[in-house]
Amino acid sequence: MKAEIESYQSEIFAEYLILKGFSNQTQGSIKNTVKRFAIWSEEQNIELQNITCNDVVAYVNYCKQQGNKQRTLQVTVGCIKHYYNFLINENEVVENPCSNVDIKGIKRKILYETFTTEELESIYKTFAGQAPSTGIGSNLTLKRNKIILGLIIYQGIRTEELARLTIVDVKLREGKIFIAGGRRTNEREMTLEAHQLYDLMDYINETRKMILSLTGKNTDALFLSLGSGDKFHNVMDKLLKQLKKQNSKIKDVKQLRASVITNWLKVHNIRKAQHLAGHRFVSSTEAYQANNMDDLKEDVNKYHPDF
Template identity: 40%
Template sequence: MQPDYSKFREYLSIKRYSSATIDTVVRAVEYLRQWSERDNIPELEEISYNDLLSFMKCSSAGGASQRTVSGYLTHVRKYYEWLISEGVIKDNPASSIKIQGIKRRSYYDILCPASLEELYQNYTTNITHEPGKMVPPQELNILSRRRNRVIVGLLVYQGLRVEEVAALKIPDLQLREGKVMIHAKRRTAARNMTLESFQVYEIMDYLHEVRKQLLPEGVVTDQLFVQRDGGQNFYGVTHMLLKQLRQINSRIKNLDQIRSSVIIRWLKEHDLRKAQYLAGHKYVSSTEAYKQQVLDGLQEAVNRFHPL
């Protein structure tokens, strides 16, 4: 009979995991429970470090990839963290196990600080096009470009995720202090970000002039970034913005590439914990993954310019 995971699910929900992630975690724990029953280990609380090694070996023998087995381990580790918080056990048997040989996440072509700066400085609110060429109406909208320039600043200088930009509200701005409050999301933590002085002036201009003209008549909202047609789909804004940024730098693949480049820059300028806070990473391991890319880049430079 399958045990009741309701309290564990509640624990994961409090930790702000999505329902889909919670289902995945519980499924992995259930795989472990079923294996332990077959191996005559009656309770998950009694599983040892060596037992987990056997479970992982059995999973691999059953055809699971190293990445899948690593995922099982990550999910099971959460279960034992919960048991520790409940006072059921004292130590996490999965805490010191690591899967070797897994290919690290591949990050984007990283933009140097000068290239990031150029995205903002060269993003013009003027409309230029070749003579005789048809230009989509939205590209003729100077108001939209002035709004988008503010968005570019938040991407380049604060390294915000697109969903964080879309979620910003007017009360989140603290312009007298030159700051903006970023609220916690499912994938990121809350943080108070410092604005550059020129950003403050552009945001004030946007609030007092551009936003009022973009906001449809009769519509009342505290959403910071609005669209002229009253649309709620931020994808249309970012889709056009991405096309415009590629005209400045053809290396731009997507907006996540900009965020990754900003995080890499922070890691070069600050210690790990400071970079974690600025990036809004809930776990330092997320920031460390970017740090490894910095080290890889330095090693590549050494190999290229100072080969042995």
């Protein structure tokens, strides 16, 4: 971790801040703030690439206990957010853990409206039923994004997990998909819907090969962008824009996963839902239980764990 802390003073990060137009004073403030956050994360034994919204809130509360005022806390979160934008730019992380943090007396916007199983099914069918475009790139993107959306809605797979999927993780004969575990999540095998099997077979044998041919890429990753880069968050950003245009109630991908887990808890026991969600700790799953949903929506001091 020491090397990581020192890396915040690296030329690459410094160049990033310069390109963003920050003054020398602001650059120094950002570096020092991020360094303090890195030291705290080391003390908590948390890898910086694995930092979640929960961890950012814990750090904010720690800073508050140290006597930091609201304005200082806002600046602190802003500095950390800049660093994670840098890591996204360097393809080190997929999402910014500060993206949904809103310091208003240590509060965060978390007023998610969850969707029922039927509503999720409707979202998927509407997206999948789009008329094919005349452009080959648009058609390839639609086929790829249809599969990604299905894995979110039917299997509740997280963005980071989608980014890590490879072609060998798809078990077509068994009708399942393997999701590797992470520091905060357990590995699991998820059963695929019949229509997903057909679409995945077509994607692996035809669509993906065409994307590889068009882009000249050489990778085992299941999902590829049609651009020259390989940053998965670009794929998800474009998908989310399409979904928001389709349904204004959709806020982000985390909202869809929260809906999936909430619906699982209506038909499965807590341990089964925990396994399906890949939660390492049952307390993460308990936060989604029906009798906790009001608290989940109203208690803006808490975060959805392990999104």
